[in-house]
Structures are given as structure tokens and as C-alpha cells.
């Protein structure tokens with residue numbers, strides 16, 4: 001999973017609280033332990049001097065983690081915000097302005113340009129949003145906190161490995177407060193696995209270089225079995241008495257991330273047609289043997305979608321059905 005889901009972040013224990021002090025080493029002692037472990041992992045002392053010496057916890061990170069509002073969002077409110085007319089317009093512009101490089105990346109990785117651009121738009125508004133925290137500082141702050149220290153400590157060492165490999169300079173290693181980096185918002189472990197050096201200059205620059213940014217997103221999707229000749233899915237309408245039929249189909253049980261638990265098993269489109277499922281406008285489904293899961297992200301009273309394997313690849317990028325539907329919608333709308 002690329003990002004720690006925001007709603008799983010619980011209120012953070014104050015670093016200055018008495019209970020934390022009792023259970024926790026002092027920041028400076030903890031940092032010494034990090035340095036020792038990093039040295040054992042082969043991180044050059046030059047990198048450790050530049051990043052860890054005099055490092056302080058980042059108050060903004062603690063505040064951001066504490067201030068996360070938990071509110072119930074519906075697909076409608078989510079799509080209105082995330083697939084706004086402005087985002088569609090800017091996505092069309094981004095498609096046109098980057099047409100050549102997108103075509104090259106698309107040919108190399110087998111991912112259609114509109115999906116690369118849609119994820120880019122969802123993550124950082126096509127690079128207009130520039131998360132500017134020092135990644136090492138943000139990750140160290142979260143790794144010091146005992147609640148999710150295992151997860152973030154691993155990400156912290158991955159970030160140090162990125163620097164050790166000279167993929168990017170220390171000054172350029174910027175992230176969101178939660179440690180997601182660059183224009184595709186990769187966590188450091190995802191970066192090590194999927195970030196690509198498209199122009200072959202030795203750097204995997206997902207902060208500034210359009211080719212590296214697009215190739216990294218495409219490489220991520222490709223790893224999760226993206227099919228360049230297929231779409232993500234589409235909205236459908238359901239017949240009377242459908243819940244009983246859906247119950248008979250059963251639920252998706254082939255693993256995957258938690259949002260997949262909301263999906264049905266994957267009969268073919270032809271089988272959905274036979275069960276009375278139609279397009280959103282009530283027409284017959286296009287004849288196809290393609291297997292598709294059915295998902296109703298707001299439950300039985302909300303909208304319904306049939307989705308293909310590419311949708312599950314989008315879920316690997318960010319495991320939320322609202323997110324994957326928004327990416328699919330945006331991709332459909334920015335495609336020339």
C-alpha cells in the first residue's frame with residue numbers, strides 16, 4: 001500500500017506528555033539509535049551528517065496528525081471536490097502540454113496517458129501542489145511517536161536509502177507531513193520499488209522531472225498488471241430485486257487491499273447482462289467476456305459500477321473506492 005490511509009491515523013500522543021516521556025527515550029537518544037542502525041545498513045556518514053545532525057521533531061507534523069477531521073463523505077461530495085470542472089480543464093491542458101512525453105511513457109509501460117494524468121491530478125493537482133516538508137524530518141517525527149513507529153521507521157530508513165543511492169539530493173527530498181513524496185506522492189518504500197528514471201540521468205526525480213514522474217506512476221500500475229487495452233470500468237444501473245442476485249454472486253475473495261472487500265466476485269460482463277444489469281442510461285451492456293466486479297461505494301442505495309482489473313491496480317495506488325472511481329472518471333474526462 002502506497003499511503004497510510006488518512007482515516008486510520010488516530011490522535012497522536014503528545015511527545016511532551018508525561019506518559020510518552022516515561023515510555024520513550026529522549027529524542028536525541030532515539031536519533032542516535034537511528035543513526036547507528038542506518039550505519040549498519042550501509043548509509044554513508046556524509047548522508048547521516050547532512051540529515052540527522054541537529055534534527056528536531058516537526059511540530060507541524062504532530063499538529064496535522066492531531067487535526068485530521070473524520071467526517072462521512074459520500075461519493076457525490078468526494079467527486080464534486082476531486083473531479084471538479086477546474087481539475088478536468090487543467091487535466092485536458094496537461095494532456096496537451098505533455099502529449100509527447102506521455103506518449104513515450106505510455107508506449108514503454110503500456111499505460112494510457114489519461115490514467116497517468118488522472119493520478120497526477122488527484123495527487124498534486126498536476127504538480128501545482130508542492131508538499132514542502134523535509135521528508136527526513138517528517139518521517140523521523142512520526143517514527144519517534146510510539147503509535148506507528150514500526151511503519152514510519154521503515155519509511156525513514158527507505159528515505160535515507162534514497163539519498164544514499166543518489167536518486168535525489170537531500171535538499172530536494174520533500175514530502176507531505178505524512179511522508180508522501182513528490183508529484184506522485186510515493187512513500188519512500190514505494191519509491192524504492194516503483195520510481196523510474198525515464199530520462200536515464202541516474203536520478204529518479206519525481207519532484208521535478210515530467211518523464212520520471214509519469215514513468216513512476218505508470219511503472220506502479222504496470223507492476224499491478226495494468227492492461228493498456230482496457231478501461232477501468234463504468235457506471236451501471238441495477239434491476240429490481242438485484243440485492244438477492246448480488247448475494248448469490250458472492251463477494252470478492254482473491255485478496256487485495258481492504259477496499260476490495262466491498263466488491264462482488266467477478267463474473268463476465270455477459271453474465272451481468274443476463275442478471276439484468278444495464279448501462280447507467282438503461283442500455284444493454286457492451287457484449288464482452290471480460291470479468292468485472294460490482295461495487296456500490298455508498299451501499300445499496302447509491303451508485304453502482306462494474307470494474308475491471310485496471311481498477312484494482314488503481315486501488316493498489318490508493319486503496320479507497322472513492323479514489324479509484326475518481327481516477328477513472330477523471331481519466332475518461334481528460335482523454336482527448
Ligand SMILES: [Ca+2]
Pocket residue numbers: 196197198199200201202203204205209212
Ligand atoms: Ca531521471
